[in-house]
Amino acid sequence: MTVFAVEYVYAADSEAARDEHRPAHREWLNGFVAAGRLLASGPYADGAGALLIFTAPDEAGLLQELKQDPFNVQNLVSALKVTEWQPVTGAFADYA
Template sequence: MSIFAVEYVYDADSASIREEHRPRHRQWLSGLVEEGRVLASGPFADGAGALLIFTAEDESDLLSLLKQDPFASVGAISGMKTTQWSPAVGAFAHLV
């Protein structure tokens, strides 16, 4: 398993869509936490996006998983960056 940092970018005009679908989005994330696939997730303080930390076999596995996000299916995400990450110290370092 690899660890990936995922950055979502939100358009300001998608706030109402995100608000409407946030319960399903968070339920989806909570299920992935239980499976060990999501290590952390949360919005940026300015509301312009979010940072999510996932485990996945590879980037293809990650992208397949991200397509299942309710935010993705309703067009709430305007941009996304995925980066494989190797934490050296801290809470996630023992996972690599």
């Protein structure tokens, strides 16, 4: 499995809608946690977006999976960046 850093930029004025859909978003994320594929996730302190660290066989497949995130289904993410990451030290180094 390859490790990917996924960056979400939240849509402007979407805070109330994110609050509404956060339980479904976290349930969706927890499926990846249970499968051992989501290593970490959380919002940026300024509320502008979030960072998610996934494992996946390939970027194309991960992008298809990300489309199913309730935040993406509800158009609460205005920009998405997926970058292959090769951690060499720390807690995630075993996944590289």
